[in-house]
Amino acid sequence: MSTVAITAPDDKKRISTPGIKPKNRARTAGLRRTAVGLAVFAAFLLMWWGVTAAGLIKPLFLPSPGAVWDAAVQANSCRPVAAGAERLVCGEQNYFMWEHLIASLQRIGAGVGMAIVFGVVLGFIMGTIKPINTVIEPYLNFLRSLPPLGYIGLLIVWFGIGDVSKIWLLFLAAFPPVAMATISGVSGIRQDRIHAAQSLGASRWQVLTNVILPSSLSEIFSGIRIAVGFAWTTVVAAELNNGIPGIGGLAYISGTQLQTPLTIACIIVIGIAAIALDVLIKNLGRLLVPWHGKA
Amino acid sequence: MTAVNSGSGTPPVIAGRRVVLDNVSQRYTTDRGDTVHAVSDTSITVESGEFVCIVGPSGCGKSTLMDMLAGFLTPTQGTVTIGGEQVTGPGQDRGVVFQQPNLYPWLSVRKNVELGSKFRKIPASVRHDEAERYLKMVGLEQFMDRKPYELSGGMQQRCQIARVLANDPEIILMDEPFGALDALTRERMQVELLQIWRKRKKTVFFITHSVEEAIFLGTRVVVMSARPGRIILDEAINISDENGSPLGAELRSAPEFVRLRDKVSTAIYEAQGVTGMSPAQH
Ligand SMILES: Nc1ncnc2c1ncn2[C@@H]1O[C@H](COP(=O)(O)OP(=O)(O)O)[C@@H](O)[C@H]1O
Ligand SMILES: [Mg+2]
Numbered sequence: 001m002s003t004v005a006i007t008a009p010d011d012k013k014r015i016s017t018p019g020i021k022p023k024n025r026a027r028t029a030g031l032r033r034t035a036v037g038l039a040v041f042a043a044f045l046l047m048w049w050g051v052t053a054a055g056l057i058k059p060l061f062l063p064s065p066g067a068v069w070d071a072a073v074q075a076n077s078c079r080p081v082a083a084g085a086e087r088l089v090c091g092e093q094n095y096f097m098w099e100h101l102i103a104s105l106q107r108i109g110a111g112v113g114m115a116i117v118f119g120v121v122l123g124f125i126m127g128t129i130k131p132i133n134t135v136i137e138p139y140l141n142f143l144r145s146l147p148p149l150g151y152i153g154l155l156i157v158w159f160g161i162g163d164v165s166k167i168w169l170l171f172l173a174a175f176p177p178v179a180m181a182t183i184s185g186v187s188g189i190r191q192d193r194i195h196a197a198q199s200l201g202a203s204r205w206q207v208l209t210n211v212i213l214p215s216s217l218s219e220i221f222s223g224i225r226i227a228v229g230f231a232w233t234t235v236v237a238a239e240l241n242n243g244i245p246g247i248g249g250l251a252y253i254s255g256t257q258l259q260t261p262l263t264i265a266c267i268i269v270i271g272i273a274a275i276a277l278d279v280l281i282k283n284l285g286r287l288l289v290p291w292h293g294k295a
Numbered sequence: 296m297t298a299v300n301s302g303s304g305t306p307p308v309i310a311g312r313r314v315v316l317d318n319v320s321q322r323y324t325t326d327r328g329d330t331v332h333a334v335s336d337t338s339i340t341v342e343s344g345e346f347v348c349i350v351g352p353s354g355c356g357k358s359t360l361m362d363m364l365a366g367f368l369t370p371t372q373g374t375v376t377i378g379g380e381q382v383t384g385p386g387q388d389r390g391v392v393f394q395q396p397n398l399y400p401w402l403s404v405r406k407n408v409e410l411g412s413k414f415r416k417i418p419a420s421v422r423h424d425e426a427e428r429y430l431k432m433v434g435l436e437q438f439m440d441r442k443p444y445e446l447s448g449g450m451q452q453r454c455q456i457a458r459v460l461a462n463d464p465e466i467i468l469m470d471e472p473f474g475a476l477d478a479l480t481r482e483r484m485q486v487e488l489l490q491i492w493r494k495r496k497k498t499v500f501f502i503t504h505s506v507e508e509a510i511f512l513g514t515r516v517v518v519m520s521a522r523p524g525r526i527i528l529d530e531a532i533n534i535s536d537e538n539g540s541p542l543g544a545e546l547r548s549a550p551e552f553v554r555l556r557d558k559v560s561t562a563i564y565e566a567q568g569v570t571g572m573s574p575a576q577h
Contacts, residue, residue, distance in 0.1 A: 020378045200411035201387030291400035294444040
């Protein structure tokens with residue numbers, strides 16, 4: 001549109017702020033929201049800083065924002081072993097912080113990835129074959145209600161102290177929500193949708209892939225989001241034993257060694273990574289299920 | 296009896312199959328455990344190529360009857376046979392136009408229409424052209440690449456009709472298919488449906504609540520009674536509509552049309568237990 005717009009008489013009434021187009025107004029609103037968010041964050045930092053700088057709380061219990069920042073920087077860089085020494089030590093616990101994060105993400109990826117495959121398949125079977133559902137559902141509910149910390153010891157006895165037991169733990173924590181969501185998606189499909197395909201000549205397999213799978217995609221995605229959320233809370237538990245490299249392991253060990261700034265830095269990193277991953281999955285879901293809520 | 300000329304249609308369908316409902320009943324058990332007797336002891340024989348319109352008060356079991364023909368429901372008593380073969384489930388030979396559009400939102404309008412051919416693994420180029428032809432017929436050629444939820448309800452319904460017709464079923468089951476359409480589109484769809492029926496020699500079961508539509512379209516009008524539904528009137532229609540013009544004022548006032556309309560309307564009113572009332576339109 002040109003700036004010298006020929007406006008209809010009633011245009012002035014509709015657009016309350018003359019000269020600002022609706023698109024621009026949306027952008028202004030977005031900017032304002034970001035500004036408010038930043039202001040709140042700054043206020044929070046200032047309060048944190050104020051409390052620690054005034055010496056109200058001992059640094060061991062609550063380190064200052066600066067100390068946490070320094071811990072994070074140190075965890076991502078190399079420094080001399082001692083003042084003036086030649087040898088360098090890198091990161092924390094022999095790994096950079098981002099390497100710890102990657103290690104945890106890999107475990108989550110492996111555990112949740114397997115959980116998605118298994119959970120969706122199991123959910124399809126349980127959602128489409130009623131007798132199987134009746135038999136398996138109590139076990140699924142049982143597993144779902146167990147806290148992962150309760151059975152990690154058992155998994156270590158079974159699968160050793162290495163990554164296998166950790167991935168098992170993540171898998172066991174993550175697959176029930178995926179399976180439950182898939183079951184709910186599959187059994188919530190309107191019968192007519194299936195009937196329409198059958199009357200068009202679809203085989204059982206074609207109904208499954210062309211109707212049931214896309215119909216339940218939206219619910220499967222919400223199940224995956226819940227599963228990934230579970231996996232984050234579980235990964236710290238999984239990394240309590242022999243969890244280096246691992247961001248959860250680092251958080252735990254630094255805590256036991258009274259390196260509270262590093263612990264807080266780890267917690268912040270876990271939080272940011274978890275939110276980022278959730279946003280990623282949410283957007284992936286939006287991309288793959290653009291019809292959600294519309295049909 | 297079955298004077299079937301299989302037309303010039305490309306796929307040679309097994310022509311001349313007769314549809315027989317033999318003493319069919321359907322009982323539902325509701326969630327509360329009550330039994331609903333939806334259709335009761337219904338028998339009807341429909342020859343290939345007939346256009347049967349089913350009318351009756353709402354809740355009288357018309358959709359239930361259709362579901363049994365489609366194979367979505369097994370009768371709790373009696374049998375449905377097509378060409379002597381018992382119906383045990385849905386199949387490509389019976390195309391179903393539902394009351395709701397029932398389109399798949401993850402597929403474009405075009406892909407929805409192509410779906411039946413895709414299931415039968417017909418080459419993409421062939422099914423592309425077919426889909427386009429039927430979408431043009433229902434006036435949706437400009438919306439082929441849209442998603443169904445971007446269309447109005449009436450347009451979605453037209454898309455569903457195109458999807459069923461493109462699949463070339465031997466028998467077409469339609470459950471109040473034009474209910475959501477505006478008067479003009481409705482007329483156009485009626486004429487198109489009649490043309491396809493004549494050209495391709497389909498057997499059509501058509502549920503409607505419009506008596507005029509039933510008489511205009513059908514070669515036979517069946518009236519069902521209130522629950523438990525059974526057939527209380529089965530009337531052959533002989534109105535020449537060879538020119539295929541829409542249901543206009545001229546046809547509406549034709550003596551034979553008026554006679555049939557009054558007869559069918561009276562039957563419906565009697566079916567509802569309202570006798571002695573003038574058979575007004577509803
Ligand atoms: N799944 C069902 N469970 C219980 N009752 C049903 C079910 N489907 C239909 N009915 C009942 O059966 C009767 C006939 O329904 P329907 O065939 O849909 O009627 P129509 O299409 O003529 O309006 C209605 O009274 C309806 O409430
Ligand atoms: Mg109905």
